[in-house]
Amino acid sequence: MSWLPLPDDTGFGLDNLPHGVFSDASGRRRTGVAVGDAVLDLAAVTGDDVHATGTLNAFLARGPQAWRDLREQLTTWLTDEEHRGRVEPHLLPRDGVTLHLPVEVADYVDFYSSRHHAENLGRMFRPDSPPLTPNWQHLPIGYHGRSGTVRVSGTPVVRPSGQRKAPTDDAPTFGPSQRLDIEAEVGFVVGTPSDLGTPVPLGGFADHVFGVCLVNDWSARDLQSWEYVPLGPFLGKSFLTSVSPWVVPLAALQAARVAPPARDVPLLPYLDDAGADPWGLDIAIEVRLNGELVSCPPFGLVYWTPAQQLAHTTVNGASLRTGDLFASGTVSGPAKDQRGSFIELSWGGQEPLTLSDGSTRTFLEDGDVVTLTATAPGTGGGRISLGEVTGRVEPSHREGPR
Template sequence: MPQHSPRELPEGDPFGAHTLPYGVFTTPDAPDRPRIGVRYGAHVLDAAAAAEAHGSAHAPLLAQPTLNPLMAAGREVWQAVRAEIRGWLDGPHFHPLAEVNLHLPFEVADYVDFYASEHHATNVGRIFRPDGEPLTPNWKHLPIGYHGRSGTVVVSGTDVVRPQGQRKAPADPTPSFGPSLRLDIEAEVGFVVGTPAPVNTPVALADFREHVFGVCLVNDWSARDLQAWEYVPLGPFLGKSFATSVSAWITPLDAFDEARTAPPARTFPLLPYLDDAHAEPGGIDLRIEVTVNGETISRPPFSAMYWTAAQQLAHMTVNGASLRTGDLFASGTVSGPEPDQLGCLLELTQGKGPYLADGDEVTLTAWAPGPDGARIGLGEVTGRIVPARTAPAPGA
């Protein structure tokens, strides 16, 4: 049963009126009717019901079972809807967050994952190439990335089945097949595309805000043993494609205006399409926390990322590739310069492990500074590792 607005939120609640992330939810009395919700504290506003009650012209967009139609409507509509929602926070149409079911909030079109942290890339390079240069020659000239598998992007709370595949340690004469023995996490930040761009229409740095709807946390689960054997010469494949977890809540990009920050100083001149020297600050001061089974293992700072999301989007489209509503691109592992700021177990353990065991539960949370001392929250990403599923025998 919908409730009246929770007028007073606890002090410091990161999901106040400055945040207002979008998600998709169902209720026990209507499990087959997903609709758009807006998180406000520990409650969810039924956006469609509120829009209809207020006679909003945007009610049809908010009555959809995914965010895609709203995202495709463009930035002018996003801003108008966000302003209207702020006016609905004193009314009814709220549900307790604990009493609703949350779903993947948008239909994922394409998924691209980048490798944008200099600290992460340097640490990994030192582990894999101890006698060589940690960064590849192209690393500071372009944002390195790869295309992932959109069909295995799952919402927070979905169990992650331990993947199986080929693996081969350096001392093994031949590869073997079985469950991954080096299952890892990657704490990342994702950007969700709203306004599409047709083929052969590169997106300039200055147009970033016109295309990106919102921000979410991402856990790019990684089977390091499968990845190490398969990735030469073409890069990540089965070691990554089994699951990528995203938040159930997409925080609007405009919510982070107070958290914009300059990225680290560039050490090489950038080509014009990537040169952000005179653009608005492209970094975001996000404070991420990673826990495993309730114990904090890392606090990676997103402000330390070398390549910004605007540069990633510009590079992603500069060759003429199109953008579609629902495209998701992720930052790559977020790591900082300190030992407690590393965003994956590979770095935290110097490649020695231990890695994730069956039953382990990983949670990512984050917030950014907002106006007047407020905190801007990102919905958490949680996943629990469950044992590999043995394939049935032939003919069974």
């Protein structure tokens, strides 16, 4: 029990303690931890300059022992009345601070790890072929994204422009995307770097990854479909990726660990987690459009775990850097209301989604607001929150090349 009065339904109890970066009226950015409806100013309460850098990177680089030590210290401070006088002055109302991008993102990798999502897209775009490509069950497919356009929740989503070509068009045209979409994802933040040439094994996941955030990898499907052959996603993805402001430590997710779905083919040794303590995670995501719940993607059904994703990222000797972010790819389940993108919810635009006010959507319109939230089982028996990631679609700044 904490001496701090915590709301009964808080997702930010002592079994969570997510880290983020905030500023108050002074404008100074520093590290904070969400506790109930408050933010604890770590720079002030610890006196450690590592929490006054305006990003989590320097603290994350200290590694797992430092992460554990701080978590134990915070738990003691917030449960033992003896420390109340020291801690309470540095608790700030959460609704009175501004939250910022929690890490300086080094590299960004996005995967394609949800079988239901991959099969849905395969059925849409390759109806006369098997829904999964031949390699999908053998390795986590991914691509390297643009770290410079990873931004914190609340950043406006300016409708991107680019080349589009419908199947019936003779030539491409240029203009604002007409098929702007979301991808409901879970992201993983790397703290401890690795050496170039040294792969990270499955068992090294928790030695390198600090925690989890929510990701919305905004996607311009019309730009993407024209450009992605043969090298993959580029401008259809790189205009904006939104992340939640709070990074939930892996230590807070121990009760959420579950076995991944059964694998259909034998895996190569570096990906084979049979008999190991796997890193499937029972995270329940909710997708809201203009405040209305439209989907509940279940992360626990994702085929490739984050430990496998990290092992595959580094198996060729690629090194990790503090602040690396890798995301799961769109999370979808078997039911229609578990699909994590509008291209799936509207089945490529053929089955418009009807909202409670009678309006319909195939893809996003200007003014639409999309919010992702998520919860997971906490070690204290309740549920912890991963916070939220929100974006509002704004009109394109350009109608064509000049």
